[in-house]
Amino acid sequence: MRIQRSKGTRDLSPQDMASFRLIESAFSNCCLKWGYQEVRTPTLEYLHLFTATGTLTPSMLAKVYSFLDWDGWSGERVVLRPDGTIPISRLYIDSMAERKLAKLFYVANVFMFEATGKKTRERWQCGAELIGAKPPLADIELVMLALEVLRELKIEGIELRLSHAGLIKALLARLELSAEEQIGMFDRILDGDLKALEKLKLKRPELEKTIDSLLELKGKPSGFSQELKELFAEDLPECKPYIDNCTRIAEFLEAMGCNYQIDIASGRGFEYYTGVIFQIFKGEEKIGGGGRYDALIPLMGGKDVPASGFALYLERLMALIKPEELAKPQSPxxxxxxxxxxxxxxxxxxxxxxxxxxxxxxxxxxxxxxxxxxxxxxxxxxxxxxxxxxxxxxxxxxxxxxxxxxxxxx
Amino acid sequence: MKIKNLKYGEGALYAAASATGTVTVEALRGKAGTIRIASEYPNLAESFAINTRLRHFSVFPLWGGAEVYPPESADLALVGTAEEFPYHGLAPISRVLSVSAFLIANRDSWKDKELSQMVAPIEPALLPEKAERKPEGKRRQRTKTPYPAPEADKDVVRLALPDGHQQAHTRRLLDKAGIRLDDYPSEKGNRRPRADLEGVTVKVIRPQDMPLQVANDNFDLAITGRDWLTEHLCQFPSSPVKELADLKLGWVKVVAVVSQDRDIADIRDLSESERALPIRVASEYINIADSYARDNRLNRYRLIPTWGASEAFLPEDADLLIENTQTGRTLAQHNLKIIDTLFESTACLIGSTKRVASPAKKERMESIIKTLRRAAEEIS
The missing domain is CATH 3.40.50.800 (Anticodon-binding domain)
Structure with missing residues (x-):
């Protein structure tokens, strides 16, 4: 009988681990320099942390590893952590709520079922969370931090894709959908289903121009902000603060020489985003992402505190770095x-x-x-x-x- | 894979709450505490809760009788019914799934084997005309009792009695104890018989479900079998449920069984058998079976949960069976042999190790325990 590795898992060889540690240490060094502190949360958490509206989308929840613990007779299920941000928010509420500002980072594995077994079901993330700071400065700091890590790792040709959860929600609010339909539609857009937006046009023809322009923005390079501003001021004046927020960030990124694009459908299952959402791409591969989630901590029972964060996907970075260029000279x-x-x-x-x-x-x-x-x-x-x-x-x-x-x- | 809708046995699965309250999906979503959902379909119940975006919920898996749980023992029940509401005092809050009988097949067999001849007799022409879809039960005008469900009287003892084949000897015991009970066993399927004991309410549920219900403080006392108590404790070793009295009725032994054709004398032979495939262990007692396989170091095993008629699994679909038996006759008829006895089981009275706060309730409980214990002694 052959001894098999459990389906959908991977081993990290000594070479893999060398790459892993290089990334981890570059990430950790950058975070420490920016004043972030490292934390580690348990692999097991209660399922209910992840089920409320405004946490993970149902399609993501359908893939979490949940089970009854040995003392789970109450029916309370536990999960193998499917996400990094929600446990950090739980930790903040649990033991750091008195802090006005919490700058935290972690390197952790997250678990999510993947049906083919070809992709790994256990993935590693380097994440940073900035709790207690408002947009846009906090969001820009996070983008700068993420880019600094990638620079340290000598990964070039990075592109940012920006979206804004507030914009999508404001658009949906115009459509006179029930609360339930709005959430469902938001989830679909976050899951990358652009057809959902197309359907909206049929419902509200007067918004056709705005929606079209929004969709057309995809892939449009820098300099979009003025165009966007004008468009929304006319049709959706309530979006002004979101547009201003987006614009400020975009202006900063431009000034810093960052390569970015607008891609409105870019939440990928994370319902907790409320503000700017950014994804980090190398070519067509997403290597990280993050955004603002101001409603999450109050939703989980904490005080009303703004927050944003990001995560880099460690396995994807492992495939991109050249360890020999990064390794420090070692002693004989x-x-x-x-x-x-x-x-x-x-x-x-x-x-x-x-x-x-x-x-x-x-x-x-x-x-x-x-x-x-x-x-x-x-x-x-x-x-x-x-x-x-x-x-x-x-x-x-x-x-x-x-x-x-x-x-x-x- | 689904092959064909057989178009009979049609009904639907509903999330339902007690008809005396005004429970809506919205109210549930906003509820602060845990929402308890009782169901024979725990996975569908979980999926319902997730898709409904309930914030904090617990699912009680049941073997049956979900309709009797709300409002005291659960907030919602996921019940399958073709009947109209109100159904056992429940009102639907959401239709979860439409159901009917289906012909299903193994995907690979369907692809690789010629099955059309077997399926031919089940062609629609041979079937009765599709039954008219019953109109959905009208939503009853509900009285405006605010959510959450009524709180139980703290002095009242909540007693659970078994349904099914344990009813006869439970009735005999109650008679001997001088406890009079209306309509138990009930021909109409009444699950709330009235007892002549002051300050005691009775519900009739599956004995399999009782330990979990007692652990969750939905019942104070329950008459079940030691087999089901053991099954519960194998799954949740630190559960607060304990045996309060051996009622000495309904004796069975729980045994490990293999096919007579296999050259296996005891469990060691099975654990040492050099097989390329995992050992398949079938049982209704899935946690007892798991613990037994672990304790006996079965190297690589798979558990096959069954819902009765487990004898039929051996030898083709399972290698080992953990089953209860009185005489072993049925097992022998199926060409099976017993290789080990795990434990003996009789009916027992169970309760919680947690302290009872109300003195009046404590006194009532002690009196019931004493009476039943004495009756059991007299019968045996």
């Missing part, structure tokens, strides 16, 4: 080979070498000399230590550990 690697009688000394030498900053390990019968910068042979008779440089084919002898270290330094 040393293999210690001791005669049987002097095995203990081998470990003592390893300890001293580690303290001095070297990578050193004892010979276990399988390592190859070629994989090491130096080998140290420990003998019973003089000379006690023979140091060999593999590349330079250099051999030197030493009588004590101190002498050995001096030779390595020298």
């Amino acid at each position: 690697r040393i293999l210690i080979r001791a005669e049987a009688a002097r095995a203990r000394e081998g470990f003592d030498i390893a300890k001293r070498l580690h303290k001095a900053g070297y990578r050193a390990e004892c010979y276990l019968g399988a390592q190859k000399d070629a994989d090491f910068d130096w080998t140290v042979d420990i003998k019973s008779q003089s000379p006690k230590f023979i140091l060999t440089n593999q590349a330079k084919k250099q051999r030197v002898a030493a009588e004590s550990a101190d002498e050995l270290l001096a030779l390595l330094e020298g």
Whole structure:
């Protein structure tokens, strides 16, 4: 019987993990420099955190891993965290509510069923959440942070796609739909169903021009803001604050030389967005995204506090980086080979070498000399230590550990 | 895959609440506490709750009798019925699904095997004309009782009695105890018989559902089988439900069973059997079966939940069966043999380990426990 990996999961090999750690450390360094603090939330959360209107869309909820725990006789289900933002909001309400400003970041796995089993059902995210700060400065800071991480990782040709949940909602509010229909339509648009918007035109012909222009904006490069402003001032004056918000952000991005586009249908299952939504693309692949979710924390029972955040998709970044360009130079690697009688000394030498900053390990019968910068042979008779440089084919002898270290330094 | 709508047995699945209140989807969505949904279709109930965007809900999976739960023991019941509302005092708040009998097939078999001859006799021509779709039950004008559901009187003891084949010996026990009960067992399917005990209300539900209901404080006392209590505790080891009295009736043993054709003498033979495929364990007691398979280190096993007639699964569709039996005769008739006895089960009175706040209620409960215990002693 073959031992199989569970369907839809992946192993991370040593090479994968090296890439993973490079990304994680670039992300963490950037966040720390911007004053964010790292947090970690549990893998298991209660299902009800994710079910209310304004959290995740039903199509996303249909794919969460939920089950009854061993003490779940009340019927209260738990889930494997399907999203990073909602648990952070829960954490904020739980233990940080007194803070006026919480700048938090995390590296976490999220779980979502995927029927083919070809894509992975467990995905890793690097996320940052900025709770307590208003638009547009907070949103711009998050975009800057995300772009800085990508720059650190030497990923070029990044494109931002902007949308605004407020705009979509204002448009839907005009259509005299029931609250239920509005939510349903919002979900469809967020899930990328542009046909839903087309249908709206039939219902309210007077909005045809606005909707068409909105759809046409897709893919339109910088400089759209004036056009957008004029359009909405005429047909949908209540959208003015959203347009202003979008415009300010767009102006900032332009000034910073960012490449961006407008793409109105870009929420992807996250019903909690209330303001600007941004997605980060490299070519046609989405490598991250985020946005403003001012209503989420009050909805979950916290105080009325504005918030926004983003996440970068770690696996997608792993495929894009070149680890050899990013890896910091490492200390020399040393293999210690001791005669049987002097095995203990081998470990003592390893300890001293580690303290001095070297990578050193004892010979276990399988390592190859070629994989090491130096080998140290420990003998019973003089000379006690023979140091060999593999590349330079250099051999030197030493009588004590101190002498050995001096030779390595020298 | 669905092959054909057989166009009989038509009905619908409704989310329904007690007809005495004005429960609407809107009210539920805005409700602060947990919304309890009782149903024999727990997955449909969860999907209903998610799509309705209920904020905080719990689903009580049931084996039957969902209609008797609201309003005291649940806020909503997902009930399947072809009857008109009000149905057992319930009013519909949402139609969840239309149902009728369907012919279903395995997708691969349907593709690869010639099944048309088998299906031919079930052609529509041979079927009775499609029954007229019954008009949907008119929504009854509901009185304006505000939501949430009425709170239970804290002094009243809520007793659950079993339906089905356990009714006969439960009745015998109650008679012996001198507890008079109207209409139990009920020919009309009445699930709320009246008892001559002051401060006691009685509901008739499935014995399988009782431990979970007692754990959730929907009932104070219940008469069920030790098998179902054990099943519950295997699933939820720290549940507050405990056995209060052995009622000594309805003795069965819960056994591990294999086909007589297999060269297996005990469970070790099965766990050591070098098979390429996982061991398939079928049972109505899915958590007992799981725990038994785990404890016996069955290397790789799959559980097959059944709803009765489990004997028929062996040997083609299962390798091991966890089943109850009195004499073992039925098992032998199906060419099966018992390789292990897990435990013996009789009817028992169960309750919660949680403290009872009301002294009056506590006294009533103790009196019932004592009376039933004495009656059980006398019968045995």
